[in-house]
Amino acid sequence: MTPAIDLRNVSKIYRRYSGRQFATLKSALLQRSILRDLSPGETFQALSDVSFTVPRGSTFGVIGRNGSGKSTALKLVAGITKPTSGTVKVAGRISALIELGAGFHPEISGRENVFINGIMLGLTKREIQDRFDEIVDFAELREFIDAPVKTYSSGMYMRLGFAVAIHVDPDVLLVDEVLAVGDEGFTHKCIDKFAELRRRGKTILLVTHSLALVERFCDTALWLDGGRVHGHGDPKRVVDAYLIDVEASEGQELATATAKAVEATSAPETGPTPTVPAETVDAGASGDPAAGELMDMFRATEGRWGSRDVEITEVALVGRDLAPSFVFHSGDPMSIHLSVRAHQPVADFVFGIGLFNADGVCCYGTNTYAEEMEPEQLSGDAEVTFDIAALDLVEGTYKIDVAVHKRDGVPYDYHRQLYTFRIKSRTRDVGIYRPQHSWTFSPGVHFKTTGRRDP
Amino acid sequence: MFANLVNLFRYRGLIQSLVVRELKARYRGSVLGFFWSFINPLLLLLVYTFVFTVILPNDVKGLQPYALFMFCGLLPWNWFSSSLTEASGSLIAGGNLIKKVLFPAEVLPIVSVLANMVHFFLGLLILLAFLIGYRHWPDPGDLLWFPIAVVVQLIFTAALGLILAALTVHFRDIRDLLANLLQLWFFATPIIYYWRQENVVRFKPLFDLNPFTHLAISYQEILFFPGPFGHWKWLLSLGVGSIALFLAAYWLFDRLRDSFAEAV
Numbered sequence: 110m111t112p113a114i115d116l117r118n119v120s121k122i123y124r125r126y127s128g129r130q131f132a133t134l135k136s137a138l139l140q141r142s143i144l145r146d147l148s149p150g151e152t153f154q155a156l157s158d159v160s161f162t163v164p165r166g167s168t169f170g171v172i173g174r175n176g177s178g179k180s181t182a183l184k185l186v187a188g189i190t191k192p193t194s195g196t197v198k199v200a201g202r203i204s205a206l207i208e209l210g211a212g213f214h215p216e217i218s219g220r221e222n223v224f225i226n227g228i229m230l231g232l233t234k235r236e237i238q239d240r241f242d243e244i245v246d247f248a249e250l251r252e253f254i255d256a257p258v259k260t261y262s263s264g265m266y267m268r269l270g271f272a273v274a275i276h277v278d279p280d281v282l283l284v285d286e287v288l289a290v291g292d293e294g295f296t297h298k299c300i301d302k303f304a305e306l307r308r309r310g311k312t313i314l315l316v317t318h319s320l321a322l323v324e325r326f327c328d329t330a331l332w333l334d335g336g337r338v339h340g341h342g343d344p345k346r347v348v349d350a351y352l353i354d355v356e357a358s359e360g361q362e363l364a365t366a367t368a369k370a371v372e373a374t375s376a377p378e379t380g381p382t383p384t385v386p387a388e389t390v391d392a393g394a395s396g397d398p399a400a401g402e403l404m405d406m407f408r409a410t411e412g413r414w415g416s417r418d419v420e421i422t423e424v425a426l427v428g429r430d431l432a433p434s435f436v437f438h439s440g441d442p443m444s445i446h447l448s449v450r451a452h453q454p455v456a457d458f459v460f461g462i463g464l465f466n467a468d469g470v471c472c473y474g475t476n477t478y479a480e481e482m483e484p485e486q487l488s489g490d491a492e493v494t495f496d497i498a499a500l501d502l503v504e505g506t507y508k509i510d511v512a513v514h515k516r517d518g519v520p521y522d523y524h525r526q527l528y529t530f531r532i533k534s535r536t537r538d539v540g541i542y543r544p545q546h547s548w549t550f551s552p553g554v555h556f557k558t559t560g561r562r563d564p
Numbered sequence: 565m566f567a568n569l570v571n572l573f574r575y576r577g578l579i580q581s582l583v584v585r586e587l588k589a590r591y592r593g594s595v596l597g598f599f600w601s602f603i604n605p606l607l608l609l610l611v612y613t614f615v616f617t618v619i620l621p622n623d624v625k626g627l628q629p630y631a632l633f634m635f636c637g638l639l640p641w642n643w644f645s646s647s648l649t650e651a652s653g654s655l656i657a658g659g660n661l662i663k664k665v666l667f668p669a670e671v672l673p674i675v676s677v678l679a680n681m682v683h684f685f686l687g688l689l690i691l692l693a694f695l696i697g698y699r700h701w702p703d704p705g706d707l708l709w710f711p712i713a714v715v716v717q718l719i720f721t722a723a724l725g726l727i728l729a730a731l732t733v734h735f736r737d738i739r740d741l742l743a744n745l746l747q748l749w750f751f752a753t754p755i756i757y758y759w760r761q762e763n764v765v766r767f768k769p770l771f772d773l774n775p776f777t778h779l780a781i782s783y784q785e786i787l788f789f790p791g792p793f794g795h796w797k798w799l800l801s802l803g804v805g806s807i808a809l810f811l812a813a814y815w816l817f818d819r820l821r822d823s824f825a826e827a828v
Contacts, residue, residue, distance in 0.1 A: 123826060124826070184825070187666055188666050189662075189663065189664070189665070189666055189825050190822070190825045190826060191822045203666065205664075205665065205666065207664050207665070208660065208663075208664030208665070211660045211661055211664040211665050212660070212661050212665060212667075214585055214589050216588075216589040216592040216593065217585055217588055217589050217592065221585065221588070224581060225578075225581050225582065225585055228577055228578045228581050229578060229661070229665060229667060230665070233577065234577065234581075257592070
């Protein structure tokens with residue numbers, strides 16, 4: 110049996126049209142301009158040598174970062190653009206959910222638009238008539254169907270576009286990231302509709318950022334990166350490989366961001382220095398210097414201040430593999446590694462650590478004084494390591510405070526939220542803290558044992 | 565290419581509904597709505613009547629009423645010029661369709677031409693009402709030629725529309741150029757003056773090169789002057805030429821088709 114979709118060595122080169130807004134008849138007539146337009150500097154390779162086949166009746170997911178060529182691949186399959194080289198073969202009627210309601214005219218009613226859109230997508234008037242009620246009910250727009258489309262909200266617009274496109278009854282359905290068009294209920298309805306089409310042996314090509322959807326729904330996944338195929342095959346395997354890659358580059362990004370933040374604040378004490386920040390006030394109120402510092406941790410602004418008699422020269426977040434890292438999984442161990450230098454020996458010092466989530470909420474804060482370690486002597490270069498056995502945090506971006514200060518809160522060197530790391534988690538739990546936990550059920554409560562339910 | 569031409573026939577349902585949409589959408593929201601299609605030519609005719617009876621009275625014998633004579637050429641010209649203006653921008657205006665939907669692009673300029681043809685027909689009703697009002701009966705035998713003139717103009721306009729639409733995608737300058745070119749073309753065509761005038765006849769070979777001259781003369785002879793219709797040879801030759809032009813235009817459009825989705 111011939112496959113539903115067959116791409117062989119497909120490449121697609123776009124012209125950048127960088128100087129294109131000035132392109133005129135005149136410049137095109139001058140040969141030099143045409144040559145320049147096609148020179149490599151003026152072109153952009155969206156896909157290079159991509160091959161894949163989608164068997165009839167299967168569901169195929171394409172994942173990848175923004176700009177990886179996913180949508181280009183979809184447009185090629187849809188026949189909207191032609192490949193620069195290679196062949197694209199598609200068997201059967203195609204319906205592309207690429208731009209929903211692309212053909213809608215704002216001035217005329219939803220009803221008229223359904224008909225015209227349906228005809229554009231290849232239906233006959235008769236067929237639309239037969240499906241009209243179904244389409245309107247699916248879009249949940251019965252009471253607005255005779256209003257001009259320009260009065261619709263964007264959600265209504267998308268729903269109507271989706272409803273028409275999905276009722277074309279295609280052999281091959283192309284879906285480009287359109288499931289975000291409605292509320293939860295509508296999204297579920299869309300997924301149910303996909304499932305129904307799948308049961309009826311239709312081929313579905315899905316371009317999406319929803320990895321859960323790919324894992325749950327697709328028979329095969331394709332991972333595109335920079336216009337090339339980076340992974341192809343079992344969805345779970347491909348998604349995992351993709352996630353690892355995303356983490357690596359996220360780590361890179363965070364490293365750059367952190368380096369920037371430290372750079373920006375490490376020039377010692379220039380400009381107006383935030384003098385002893387609020388500690389005195391808070392400490393005075395509670396009478397406990399450590400409490401003052403902890404209170405202050407709730408005020409979240411980046412920065413660095415202090416006398417620098419003792420300086421924190423380097424901060425590293427170290428993961429399981431003992432290498433500095435910026436991306437951790439929930440439950441991983443992490444060590445915060447401080448290099449400090451005392452420019453003169455001090456006897457009054459406290460090391461403090463604070464952990465903040467992206468909202469600036471302090472998830473945890475502690476210091477050596479609060480943990481009843483009496484300082485005695487600090488001199489020269491030293492290393493301080495704060496070990497966290499398990500990062501029991503939910504997914505998100507976190508920032509870290511590190512500080513060394515006197516017992517009364519007067520800082521030597523205070524680094525406020527200069528260090529960022531990210532927690533990855535496959536569980537969609539929420540909160541600022543994930544206690545170690547387990548569920549126990551009495552007999553009579555049953556869950557399916559195979560696989561996780563995806564969100 | 566011929567397979568695509570056959571497809572064009574298959575799209576007639578789509579073309580039809582897009583033309584209807586175009587007409588519906590045009591006056592949506594205005595108080596008089598569809599009546600504007602009548603009122604516009606009516607007002608135009610009144611303006612011309614005023615100009616050529618009061619400001620610049622023209623009393624050439626056989627051309628009375630002069631406004632009506634002019635109107636016979638002006639209505640088809642308006643169809644022609646607004647078709648071309650709209651067609652040249654049609655692919656850019658419909659960019660969303662071309663970029664996001666698998667959509668036969670040639671439908672768009674053709675819809676522009678057809679929608680304007682409907683306006684032409686509506687204006688024609690006003691013209692007929694005035695012809696009857698002035699007891700200026702057209703020759704019934706000549707009227708048989710009228711549909712032929714319309715078909716020739718339709719093919720001719722569609723051909724130019726396709727070419728302009730395809731080229732405008734790549735050279736946006738055409739839209740501005742076109743407006744001025746049409747203005748020039750209008751005055752180079754015997755619409756507001758009579759082609760048998762002495763100073764026109766002198767340049768007859770030049771005027772004969774202008775395709776719209778023959779359309780304008782045909783309409784004037786069919787609708788305004790008493791029969792028999794003497795310009796039919798020119799009209800039919802223009803018809804043959806238009807078919808050839810249309811095929812060439814379609815070939816060009818087909819060649820450029822793949823570039824539209826990227827360049828729009």
